Amino acid sequence: MAKQYGPTDIKESALDLIGNTPLIALDRIWSGPGRILAKCEFMNPGASIKDRSSLSMIKRALNSGQLKPNGPIVEVTSGNQGCGLAVVSAVLGHPLTLTMSAGNSPQRASMMRALGANVVLAPQVEGKPGNVTLADVTQAENLGLKLVEDTGAYYVNQFNNDDNSKAHEEATGPEIWRQTGGRIDAFLATVGTAGTFAGVSRYLKKQNKDIVCVVVEPAGAEVIKGDPVTKPLHLLQGSGYGKVPQLFKFDTMDSTLGVSDEEAVHYKELLGSKEGLYLGYTSGANVAAAVKLLQSGKLPKDAWVVTLLNDSGLKYPADV
Template identity: 85%
Template sequence: MAKTYGQTDIKESALDLIGNTPLVALDRIWSGPGRILAKCEFFNPGASVKDRSSLSMVQKALKSGKLKPGHPIVEVTSGNQGCGLALVAAVLGHPITLTMSAGNSPQRATMMRAMGANVVLAPQVEGTPGNVTLADVTEAENLGLKIVEETGAYYVDQFNNDNNCKAHEETTGPEIWRQTGGHIDAFLATVGTAGTFAGVSRYLKQQNKDILCVAVEPAGAEVIKGDAVTKPLHLLQGSGYGKVPRLFKFDTLDTTIGVTDEEAVEYKKLLAQREGLYLGYTSGANVAAAVKLLESGKLPKDAWVVTVLNDTGLKYPDN
């Protein structure tokens, strides 16, 4: 007699683990009025929000024919995009080379190499360990472009790839809308490539144009706000490069909020010690900005503010 089994729920690969992350209330950090809700992007298999865009950019490149099956991939990264691309490349069978500034967290390079990526570190030209500037990113980018020229590999080009934004317009934004039941008064996010902010804000504005969309910037590097850069060195790795990214769209921006290193560190610690969530500095900055927004009185007393917990704290040196 044949055995019968119950219904199964088995994912085919790590790629099926990307997205559909939980939304958690940070009621221990902010008890009201209003509420801070945070998208747990560290639940992705590469432990960051960048897994979504990594999958989107590679899949769409394969579909368009710009990337052939098994063909090598090259990308410049501050770490999280590289981790996401390394796991996508591992599952799909693409050799991958990732260039990164030596000033970015070494934990990220360790993770990328563990997944089979060739990681090439560019020397820092301006910043210090843990503080990476636009000049440092440009050095890593030039190194990546040289490798592309020499090898003919497919260049992902996250800073100029529209599929970076589309990943969030097609997944993150709809998930937030569904998870809140459409009850969302504001959305905040730090800006690196601008993929998360541009994609999510575009979707949310299509659902309700009155949702306040806020870009979070490092204090002293608030170029989206329109200020001159006075502090190019800051702790928010992967964001605030002192230049408005090409993917950023002002048509969905309502305002900006600046966050100091000290505020980012404070809320990084509060997330760990009050909410049990050990996260990175941009997550701390996002929550600090959410608190500032709720304290400003610009929103209704019962406002729900949604932000993003970008990545795990395990990708950073202990601080």
């Protein structure tokens, strides 16, 4: 007699681990009134929200023929997109070369290399370790474009790739809507490429135009707000580069909030000590902004505010 087995639940690859992240209530940091709910994007296999856009951009490039099966890929990154692309490239069999500023955290370079990527570091021209400016990113971009020219590799171009924001309009936004049962008063997010904010806010506004969508910016680098840049060096790696990103659209933004380095560090530490979550600085900034919004009195007292826990604290040096 053949053995009888129960149902199985086996994932075929790391790509099946991307997305469908839990939504957690941060009730220990903010006990009310209102509630802060956060998407656990650090639980993606590349330990950040960028896994979502990495999978979207590569799959769509393959489907359109821009990228050939097993063809080489080049991208410029601050680290998280590179880690996501390295996960996807490892599974799908693409040689991947990533250029990154030497000022971005070495932990990210180590992770990308461990996932099989070739990592080329561009020297810093303006910032310092842990503080990367637009000029530093431009240096890494020039290096990446030269590699594309020399090799003919597919250039992902995350800052100008619409498939970046589509990942969040088609998946992240619907997940948030489903997990809250449609009860969401506000959404907040830091902005790097703007793919996440653009995609999620676009989806949420289609469900309910009254959902308040707020951009979180580093204090002193609030260009989306319209202020001049007075502090190009800040701790929020991967965001606040000092110019409005190509993918950003003002029509789904209701307002902005600035967060200082000190506030980002404070809430990063609270996420660890009160919620048991070891996360990066943009996660701290998102939570700091959520607290500010709830304290502002601009929302109903019982408001549910959703934000993102973007990446793991393991991607940063212990001291900055």
